Each structure stands twice: as C-alpha cells, then as structure tokens.
Amino acid sequence: MFETFILLTLLVLACVSVFSDNLRRSIIFLGAFSLTIALAYLHYNAPDVALAEAAIGVGLSTVMYLVALKKVSVYDICYINEDVETFNDDQINEIMDTIVRPLELFIERTEEIEPQLAYTNRTLDLVMKEDDHDCLIHRKGDLVYIYGDTTDQVFQDIIANLNDVITDISDIRVVFRDEVSLDGTDA
Amino acid sequence: MAQTHRLVHLLRIIFAVVGAAVVLFLFLSYSEQIDTPLMDYFTADFFNQTGATNSVAAIYLNYRVFDTLFEALMLMVSVMEVINVSWANKHAEQYRFEEDDFNRKNNSEIVIRMVGIIYPFVLLIGLYIIINGHVSPGGGFQGGAVLATALITRYLVYPNFDLDLHALEIVEKLLFLSIVMTPVLYVFMQLQPADTTLSHQIYMVAMNTLIGMKVFTGLSVIFYRFVFYEGR
Numbered sequence: 001m002f003e004t005f006i007l008l009t010l011l012v013l014a015c016v017s018v019f020s021d022n023l024r025r026s027i028i029f030l031g032a033f034s035l036t037i038a039l040a041y042l043h044y045n046a047p048d049v050a051l052a053e054a055a056i057g058v059g060l061s062t063v064m065y066l067v068a069l070k071k072v073s074v075y076d077i078c079y080i081n082e083d084v085e086t087f088n089d090d091q092i093n094e095i096m097d098t099i100v101r102p103l104e105l106f107i108e109r110t111e112e113i114e115p116q117l118a119y120t121n122r123t124l125d126l127v128m129k130e131d132d133h134d135c136l137i138h139r140k141g142d143l144v145y146i147y148g149d150t151t152d153q154v155f156q157d158i159i160a161n162l163n164d165v166i167t168d169i170s171d172i173r174v175v176f177r178d179e180v181s182l183d184g185t186d187a
Numbered sequence: 188m189a190q191t192h193r194l195v196h197l198l199r200i201i202f203a204v205v206g207a208a209v210v211l212f213l214f215l216s217y218s219e220q221i222d223t224p225l226m227d228y229f230t231a232d233f234f235n236q237t238g239a240t241n242s243v244a245a246i247y248l249n250y251r252v253f254d255t256l257f258e259a260l261m262l263m264v265s266v267m268e269v270i271n272v273s274w275a276n277k278h279a280e281q282y283r284f285e286e287d288d289f290n291r292k293n294n295s296e297i298v299i300r301m302v303g304i305i306y307p308f309v310l311l312i313g314l315y316i317i318i319n320g321h322v323s324p325g326g327g328f329q330g331g332a333v334l335a336t337a338l339i340t341r342y343l344v345y346p347n348f349d350l351d352l353h354a355l356e357i358v359e360k361l362l363f364l365s366i367v368m369t370p371v372l373y374v375f376m377q378l379q380p381a382d383t384t385l386s387h388q389i390y391m392v393a394m395n396t397l398i399g400m401k402v403f404t405g406l407s408v409i410f411y412r413f414v415f416y417e418g419r
Contacts, residue, residue, distance in 0.1 A: 047324035048324045048325065048326070048329070051316065051324055051325050051329040052329045052332070055329050055336065059332065059333065060335065060336050060339065060406065060410075063336065063339050063340055063343065064339070066343070067339075067342065067414060
C-alpha cells in the first residue's frame with residue numbers, strides 16, 4: 001500500500017514537473033520528487049542512498065536551479081485590483097483562465113521569457129511610483145487597462161497579439177506609460 | 188598558459204602510458220579465489236575486521252577503498268574541468284558586486300529569515316553525518332554535500348563574491364592527496380599503530396572527515412565558479 005502510494009506520487013510529480021508552464025514551479029516539483037524518491041529509498045532499506053539523494057537532489061540541485069533561474073530574464077507583470085479587500089486564492093482563480101494562464105503561456109512560448117506575476121490591491125499610483133514592473137494590468141470595475149512602455153519589445157508583441165492572447169475580454173485599453181502621465185496631460 | 192618544454196611533455200606522456208600499462212597488467216594477472224560468497228565475505232565479520240558498525244562504511248573505507256579513491260579522483264577531475272576547460276576562461280574576469288555589499292532589496296525577506304534560522308542546524312547535521320559516518324547511515328560524501336548546500340545557500344542570502352576560489356581549489360587538491368595517502372598507508376601497506384577496533388575507528392573518522400571536506404570544497408568551487416564567471 002505504502003509502496004504503491006510512493007510510486008504513484010513519484011509518477012505524478014515527475015509528470016507535473018515536466019508539463020508545468022512555469023520554470024519555478026517545475027523546480028519546486030522536482031525538489032518534491034527528490035524528497036519522495038528519498039523516502040522510497042528509505043522504504044527499500046537503503047538509508048545511505050536516501051541521505052545522498054536528499055542532500056544532492058533536494059538541497060544542492062534545487063538551490064542551483066533557483067540561482068540559474070535568477071539569471072534568466074524575467075518579464076514582470078503586476079495585476080492590480082483595488083476593489084478587493086484582501087487578495088486570496090479565489091480572486092486569483094477567477095482571473096486564472098481568462099488573463100493569467102494565456103498571458104503566461106504567450107510570454108513563455110512565443111517570447112521565450114520567464115513570466116512572473118504579482119497580485120496587489122494597492123492603488124495604481126502607489127504601485128507605479130514605488131515598484132518597477134515591466135507591465136501593469138489594472139482592473140477597475142468592468143474595465144481592464146494594460147500599462148507598458150513603447151520601448152518594450154515584449155510589451156509591443158503582447159499588444160499586437162492581444163486579441164489572440166486574451167480572448168474572453170474584448171474591451172482592454174492600452175496605456176503607454178512613457179507617453180501619458182497619470183493625470184491625463186501629455187508628458 | 189606557460190609554454191612547457193617538449194621533453195617535459197614527452198616525459199608526461201611516457202609516464203601516463205607506463206602507469207596505464209602497469210595498472211592493466213596488475214588488473215589482468217590478478218585473481219583471487221574466495222571460498223565464501225562475496226556477500227558473506229563482506230557482511231559476516233565486518234565489525235571485527237574493520238571497526239565499522241555500518242557495513243556500507245566497512246565496504247567503502249576498507250574492503251573496496253580502491254573504488255573510493257577513484258570516486259574522489261572523479262570529483263577532482265570535474266572541478267579541474269570546470270575551471271580550465273570553460274569557454275568563459277578567455278575573458279575570465281571575476282564579476283564584482285556593487286559597492287553596497289549587503290543589498291537586501293533584491294532578495295526575498297522570507298528566504299533570508301528562514302535561512303538564518305536553519306543555517307546552524309544544517310551545519311550541525313552535516314558535521315554529524317560526517318563524524319558518525321561509520322556508525323549510522325551517511326558518510327563523507329553525504330555530509331560534504333550537506334555542508335556545501337549550506338555554503339551555497341549563503342549565496343542566496345548574501346550574494347557577495349568574497350570567496351577565494353583559488354585557495355579552495357588548492358585545498359581540495361591537498362585533501363585529495365591525503366585521501367590517497369591515508370588508505371595506501373593504513374589499508375594497503377598495513378602501517379597500523381595497533382590492530383584494534385579503536386585504531387580502525389580513528390582511521391574511519393579521519394577518512395570520512397577528509398572525504399567530507401573534499402566534497403565540500405569541490406562542490407562549492409564548481410558552484411561559485413559558475414556563479415562568478417558564467418552567465419550574465
């Protein structure tokens with residue numbers, strides 16, 4: 001029973017880490033895979049091998065992959081929804097299929113850059129002033145604004161393919177940050 | 188790279204060929220008949236013969252210590268490979284960190300706090316695995332890998348390039364020399380102060396410590412070499 005459970009878990013973790021859309025998730029799943037296979041070695045009475053697997057697989061290679069990922073270029077997107085009191089999983093799941101997944105897939109597959117999404121309920125002014133995101137998605141009631149720079153090639157590509165990327169929301173307004181200032185006057 | 192003399196070059200090649208021939212000759216002409224099955228030979232009386240409570244340690248530090256030597260050699264060769272055969276060697280200038288040497292803003296607060304709490308325990312468990320290698324599961328390699336993980340995690344918290352990689356590399360080579368010398372003197376030539384369990388155990392602890400330190404320096408050198416010189 002225990003054996004079947006461990007082996008099935010291994011299979012599932014391996015598949016998930018291969019088919020995951022996000023590299024960071026893949027690395028974490030790979031660490032979980034190493035931990036489970038260490039448990040399997042322990043179950044088969046090989047504590048020495050289990051210890052080596054735990055030290056190398058969970059410790060060394062995970063940290064190494066994470067450091068390598070840090071050196072990979074990341075496209076930083078921030079999703080802002082000021083109407084939400086506190087951001088929890090429900091809100092994120094709500095926009096998962098319409099915005100998050102398609103955008104992540106587009107950036108990963110077409111642009112070959114690692115996407116990174118952050119969610120916040122702070123005001124737009126505050127985020128634009130304090131943080132340095134490549135792209136901002138701002139939701140205000142039913143309207144969706146997307147902010148970016150004209151010099152940003154990736155952002156230009158996203159805008160050009162916006163109809164194919166995000167199909168569920170037809171009315172998205174694009175704002176170029178370097179051409180328009182926040183109070184509506186030209187910069 | 189400095190130009191070596193042609194004669195020295197030739198001598199090295201002859202030395203390597205003669206060494207390979209000797210090893211091949213010894214390997215092909217040697218045969219030993221053991222009247223018991225190999226498993227019984229290794230597991231029947233290992234505590235009295237080697238002083239190890241853990242049969243795996245008895246095998247890799249006494250019965251088959253020859254294998255361990257080549258394992259250590261393999262790690263050292265890969266470290267040398269990473270350092271000398273890297274394409275980045277052509278413009279091998281070490282990347283320097285910015286003036287503010289403790290830039291916390293780019294690093295995750297969660298990681299910094301958690302690593303600070305876990306760090307001493309990781310070091311402790313690494314040392315425990317090394318010292319207790321002949322009693323409990325573990326040994327030099329596993330303990331050294333755990334220690335190297337601790338040093339590498341330091342990079343996540345404090346990405347500063349103040350390690351002297353050259354010194355670490357030399358330490359690793361010296362450790363390899365002592366790893367080769369200790370079993371050659373103790374196991375192969377039987378230069379033992381006394382044929383007691385205590386003496387055997389001291390040998391085991393010393394070997395595990397040497398292997399652990401060597402794995403620790405080797406893995407750290409490989410990692411920091413990649414971080415310093417490769418990539419952006």
